[in-house]
Amino acid sequence: VNGLFGGGNKDNNSEDGQSKAGIFGNMQNMYETVKKAQMVVQVEAVRVQKELAAAEFDGYCAGELVKVTLSGNQQPIRTDITEAAMELGSEKLSQLVTEAYKDAHAKSVVAMKERMSDLAQSLGMPPGLSEGMK
Amino acid sequence: VNGLFGGGNKDNNSEDGQSKAGIFGNMQNMYETVKKAQMVVQVEAVRVQKELAAAEFDGYCAGELVKVTLSGNQQPIRTDITEAAMELGSEKLSQLVTEAYKDAHAKSVVAMKERMSDLAQSLGMPPGLSEGMK
Numbered sequence: 135v136n137g138l139f140g141g142g143n144k145d146n147n148s149e150d151g152q153s154k155a156g157i158f159g160n161m162q163n164m165y166e167t168v169k170k171a172q173m174v175v176q177v178e179a180v181r182v183q184k185e186l187a188a189a190e191f192d193g194y195c196a197g198e199l200v201k202v203t204l205s206g207n208q209q210p211i212r213t214d215i216t217e218a219a220m221e222l223g224s225e226k227l228s229q230l231v232t233e234a235y236k237d238a239h240a241k242s243v244v245a246m247k248e249r250m251s252d253l254a255q256s257l258g259m260p261p262g263l264s265e266g267m268k
Numbered sequence: 269v270n271g272l273f274g275g276g277n278k279d280n281n282s283e284d285g286q287s288k289a290g291i292f293g294n295m296q297n298m299y300e301t302v303k304k305a306q307m308v309v310q311v312e313a314v315r316v317q318k319e320l321a322a323a324e325f326d327g328y329c330a331g332e333l334v335k336v337t338l339s340g341n342q343q344p345i346r347t348d349i350t351e352a353a354m355e356l357g358s359e360k361l362s363q364l365v366t367e368a369y370k371d372a373h374a375k376s377v378v379a380m381k382e383r384m385s386d387l388a389q390s391l392g393m394p395p396g397l398s399e400g401m402k
Contacts, residue, residue: 210366212362213366215358220361224351232345
């Protein structure tokens with residue numbers, strides 16, 4: 135039975151028929167390999183996302199009068215305002231809360247980027263590409 | 269002068285030589301096209317990132333006693349704690365601040381995902397892929 139790509143005539147064209155089948159055969163394998171690689175990347179990315187969602191990062195304002203906790207994907211979890219902070223009045227306290235949130239947000243983003251970069255390298259991707267994984 | 273891929277012998281193999289050159293030629297063009305597409309995606313992604321960084325999203329706790337403003341990439345910008353909120357004490361106020369931050373964070377993330385999804389579609393990518401653009 136002739137293969138899908140014909141190649142029935144056994145004269146000097148068969149070598150050409152086989153090279154074409156070879157090329158298409160390789161493309162098919164390459165396609166399967168890429169598909170599998172995508173699956174692995176997706177499964178790993180989901181695992182890392184869950185890990186980040188469960189992680190906690192604490193941020194503080196100057197003097198640690200306010201403490202803020204965010205998850206590894208920057209979700210707000212908890213705010214702790216001390217009595218001492220309350221005595222500074224609403225305007226000053228608002229600034230301290232923003233400061234603490236900025237601190238926690240920065241720590242959370244740094245940790246997430248590191249985690250994504252580790253993941254990209256463990257999957258054999260060039261370091262630069264991990265930026266796109268964020 | 270023979271082309272890079274030889275093909276000097278003019279007997280019935282020339283058709284095979286040309287098909288090989290054709291295939292490699294096409295692959296070269298495809299490579300150039302993919303390269304250009306990547307450049308366009310990168311330039312557009314940077315433009316959208318800047319747009320998001322400049323955008324502002326306000327979040328509130330119940331009763332709007334606390335208002336929080338985040339950027340389009342979830343950076344904390346401003347917190348506004350009202351006098352009425354101050355009177356509720358540090359524990360209750362801490363909860364209201366967290367609530368307002370969650371509200372602002374959710375709005376910011378939704379807007380960012382929509383913007384990324386629009387970008388992906390404008391670049392001709394299938395909608396599902398935009399998830400990876402986040």
